[in-house]
Amino acid sequence: MPDVNVGIVGLGNVGSGTLAILAENGEQIRLKLGFNLRVKIVCSRNPDAKILPKGLGPVERTRDWHDVVTHPDVDIVAELVGGTTVAREIIEAAIQNRKSVVTANKELMALAGAEIWERAIAAGINLAMEASVAGGIPIHAVLREGISGDRITALYGILNGTSNYILTEIERRGADFEEVLAEAQRLGYAEADPSADVDGEDARSKLAILAALAFGEKITPTDIFTEGIRRISPIDFQYADRLDHTIRLICAARQTPQGLLLSVRPALIPKNTILASVRGAYNAVWVRGQYGGDSFYYGQGAGSLPTGVAVVSDLMRVAREILSGSPERVSPFAHPRLGEYNPIPVTLQRRAFYLRFRVKDRPGIIAALSRILAEKNISLEAVLQLPSDSKQDLPFVITLEPSVEESVQEALRRMEGLDFLVEPPLALPIETAL
């Protein structure tokens, strides 16, 4: 069999992991494939700075990505630079030159994946993106082929390792968000500007890709209701624990009679569910199928080598498809064409809520709050107060019976003027579907 030749653009974190695996595990890969997967050319902005791992054979080097996408011997281009500008040019140029594409780019695929895929189909080449979501979990292979016969009704994910690390550290150590974030930054788990992680945007891109894959709809990431984890404090884990729950940043996609509901937000989840056991920088995806029931997938969220495995596995699959003459055999989105997504406000849903208040203690607080809730036809389920030293910043929690979120939000707005509130109430949904 002839070789299949790969050109790699970007030798950062993911690119180095990919090359290390191709070099070290090359013999097993060759045995599995029955042919050679050769690295023909690599491109990085500073090609002299990086020493390539041994065992790759002769590899051409360049600083100009055009050399990769136009290389006559290259069959597959791996775009591993990230971002939505140059990366898009690289991928589009590769498609124009009829090279198949493997990418780890969540942001670009969330933003323009469907459009890029249509160009790929038209050009008769393949586009693979396993590495774009949850590097260490082959969730694309699962949704695209493994359970393709099922009809997915809901998908829940923990898709941002940094947020999950921070939340589980707040839980474990009882430390504040700011303190844990600062430590995560020192350890390199969080970036200097952490907002993409802790405000939910990174998770939102990943949810947009997984929802497209699972439900066959073209999602605009900015249509997704998104809330970050900055307001979660140790006291919230103590109250959640009292309710036999914990708190995670949950990416949710659910089919409802009104349509597909999408959200990224911190939520209370029962302690005895398997999602609650996801700690540290791990990712997980919970899938509910109409026929197959519940299944669950867990692994490293990121990292050079786990993401490298996803890139290499994609390269192997695409290489097989090229040699078997069927490069575009399966759409990366499982569905051959994505339908138009009609965003439905999650706030129209009925669900149970956790409301956490901090108040200056005085008589009549519960009466004032419950009056406002009653005016919006919202029923209290319980009022919880753990022992506290402070009279000036007294936390307590009200849980609500399932209520339409819009009414809850209106009630919260009416509470804004109450002079005993030290800060606006924190409202978290309680996930009962898991």
Add this chain to the structure above:
Amino acid sequence: MPDVNVGIVGLGNVGSGTLAILAENGEQIRLKLGFNLRVKIVCSRNPDAKILPKGLGPVERTRDWHDVVTHPDVDIVAELVGGTTVAREIIEAAIQNRKSVVTANKELMALAGAEIWERAIAAGINLAMEASVAGGIPIHAVLREGISGDRITALYGILNGTSNYILTEIERRGADFEEVLAEAQRLGYAEADPSADVDGEDARSKLAILAALAFGEKITPTDIFTEGIRRISPIDFQYADRLDHTIRLICAARQTPQGLLLSVRPALIPKNTILASVRGAYNAVWVRGQYGGDSFYYGQGAGSLPTGVAVVSDLMRVAREILSGSPERVSPFAHPRLGEYNPIPVTLQRRAFYLRFRVKDRPGIIAALSRILAEKNISLEAVLQLPSDSKQDLPFVITLEPSVEESVQEALRRMEGLDFLVEPPLALPIETAL
């Protein structure tokens, strides 16, 4: 595009689930594939007894499987009868007639999968067996393609739903094995003859298939060290709990410097590992990759519809491969040819152990037992005794520091003559690798 035609042999549990999904979810399947997956003919021993679901279009019926495997229009034969005799004839006849094969048959695939696959390759057709292990978990797709770039170093599974149900009910209710088994039989979770489930043979077949898939070796199931769960009692869960562990029937496959080590046996696993959260009739697989790290897969172990999803997803994949002209694109075992497996006795491994005794109370018991252990150079880690009413059937536990199992087994044999033992000691390994 032309239709791809399926012939189904066997309309039992899995066959009915498969037909129900093909009928109900047919439109989405057609959309995903871009062509029709048609049920052309079905075979069951009593074809008049079963009414086919609506929505399949015209379907031929027969009592003779030869009509399916020789049908000129059939492209894929789904063998859903089980067992190793007729099923093997059906599959071999299908291959001879150049039909691709989808099977749910763990027993046959564990016994002769490699051989059957070689015939399939020679005939240029495909053989798919996602449904043969853990119906609700697409673990074949994960190992075959999803993480194919990784080098797997260990795989741990909970692969028998009946045993896991029984163990977790013993744990939850404190009831004896026999009582829980009888109830499981009443509820239909266990068969009248439960031995294949509770003695580990069913799990052993599944481990043989997964190990072949993950490590590329041709495993003979009877070479696998196998122990069932009949001796596990509520007291073992109490002691395990005291050690912050629980007990599961663990299928293990580990690469060691000496070779591949395989076992199916009840073991203590730490409570805070994700495998410990697998309860009831669920299955799970934990995979450790040299590059990707740990990943975990969880879902229904069996059942008409979950297994049907696996069959339908395989049918979709094989149908795509037929239409794209590459029926044999990927081996069901990931590796194109399976190597010879050299069985290594698990008893040569060093590991920590849990020994549970039942004794008639009298002085000198610990002295007698610890003398025998010392003679085999085995170190005690701890002696545990929970309060008990009985002096005649007093349970207690000794945990051992990591020791070569062969020495532990010799020590246990030497203990056989001790007159204070009410029954032979129960020895369970303590899994520390999870």
